Amino acid sequence: MIKKLVIFGVGLIGGSLALALKRANYCEEIVGCSRQASGLEKAVELGVIDRYTLDPAEAVKDADMILLAVPMGAMASVLSAIKGHTSADAVITDAGSAKASVVAAAESVYGTVPENFVPGHPIAGAEKSGVEAALIDLYVDHKVIVTPLAHTSRDAELRVIAMWEAAGADVESMDVENHDRVLAATSHLPHALAFALVDTLSRSEVSEDIFHYAAGGFRDFTRIASSDPVMWRDICLENRDAILESIEAFQKNLSSLHDMVAESDSSGIMDMFSHAKSARDAYLKKQS
Numbered sequence: 121m122i123k124k125l126v127i128f129g130v131g132l133i134g135g136s137l138a139l140a141l142k143r144a145n146y147c148e149e150i151v152g153c154s155r156q157a158s159g160l161e162k163a164v165e166l167g168v169i170d171r172y173t174l175d176p177a178e179a180v181k182d183a184d185m186i187l188l189a190v191p192m193g194a195m196a197s198v199l200s201a202i203k204g205h206t207s208a209d210a211v212i213t214d215a216g217s218a219k220a221s222v223v224a225a226a227e228s229v230y231g232t233v234p235e236n237f238v239p240g241h242p243i244a245g246a247e248k249s250g251v252e253a254a255l256i257d258l259y260v261d262h263k264v265i266v267t268p269l270a271h272t273s274r275d276a277e278l279r280v281i282a283m284w285e286a287a288g289a290d291v292e293s294m295d296v297e298n299h300d301r302v303l304a305a306t307s308h309l310p311h312a313l314a315f316a317l318v319d320t321l322s323r324s325e326v327s328e329d330i331f332h333y334a335a336g337g338f339r340d341f342t343r344i345a346s347s348d349p350v351m352w353r354d355i356c357l358e359n360r361d362a363i364l365e366s367i368e369a370f371q372k373n374l375s376s377l378h379d380m381v382a383e384s385d386s387s388g389i390m391d392m393f394s395h396a397k398s399a400r401d402a403y404l405k406k407q408s
């Protein structure tokens with residue numbers, strides 16, 4: 121149970137957690153905090169949070185759990201704003217899509233990452249943003265990864281795990297570097313490719329025809345290019361090295377495909393596509 125949960129950034133991710141924890145009766149009180157009142161007023165109206173304040177120091181007073189669900193580029197400024205105002209038993213966690221940079225932000229603000237800071241990442245979301253997009257079931261049967269450091273308090277980690285489990289999630293632990301490498305490959309690269317593909321096509325001289333005649337495959341492949349550009353710019357900047365590694369591996373393979381098509385290398389193309397189909401079929405089978 122949580123007495124007072126404070127959520128910085130009551131958007132899709134923070135709002136969905138609030139809805140799920142309210143349904144589970146897991147918090148006595150949920151307080152939202154952000155820079156502007158408009159989204160927070162909407163969150164109160166929708167019954168997502170109980171109340172809000174624009175004052176970070178006041179927000180975290182007597183809180184036992186604090187969630188940072190703001191864009192990655194805002195993590196350090198929120199940590200700076202609450203530093204020195206949190207109570208001794210408060211646990212701080214975040215929902216950022218990359219973890220090394222959040223750890224670095226905590227280090228820059230506190231000197232060393234506090235024992236009660238537990239980096240986390242829900243592997244669930246959508247291309248929509250804002251509290252209006254929050255979904256009560258967003259985390260049900262979805263993974264949440266926590267990336268505790270060697271000195272992270274086990275009690276703090278268990279309290280964060282219990283919170284996400286109350287929202288219906290399956291929580292797994294991972295180390296920070298592995299998290300960032302894996303997520304760069306499975307999430308950040310596909311988003312970067314979707315943005316780059318739609319950008320390329322929209323700049324074509326025949327872009328009107330391209331979009332007019334696009335079929336379901338184009339819609340499936342490009343859904344995530346409707347995601348928030350600010351959030352994804354921040355992720356690219358904050359998980360730079362791992363994303364560059366993934367883009368470079370992909371460029372290499374795409375370049376092989378280019379050459380195979382240029383050389384009409386039927387068996388080479390067949391090998392690549394068959395290998396990819398087997399891998400995706402196996403992934404879908406594992407999910408069902």
Ligand SMILES: NC(=O)C1=CN([C@@H]2O[C@H](COP(=O)(O)OP(=O)(O)OC[C@H]3O[C@@H](n4cnc5c(N)ncnc54)[C@H](O)[C@@H]3O)[C@@H](O)[C@H]2O)C=CC1
Nearest residue numbers: 129131132133154189190191192194216217245246249250
């Ligand atoms: N959208 C997704 O599918 C997923 C997002 N994440 C991560 O969760 C975090 C939040 O993402 P969303 O909920 O999608 O974004 P969102 O745009 O729906 O919500 C973010 C909220 O943070 C507020 N905000 C922005 N700057 C702030 C600041 N300096 N101080 C306080 N509040 C501030 C905004 O007003 C907004 O209400 C990001 O770090 C993102 O990387 C993690 C998993 C999935």
Ligand SMILES: O=C(O)C(=O)Cc1ccc(O)cc1
Nearest residue numbers: 217242243244245246247307
């Ligand atoms: O919209 C989708 O399918 C996503 O992939 C959502 C998502 C976005 C960012 C994350 O860090 C995790 C999940």
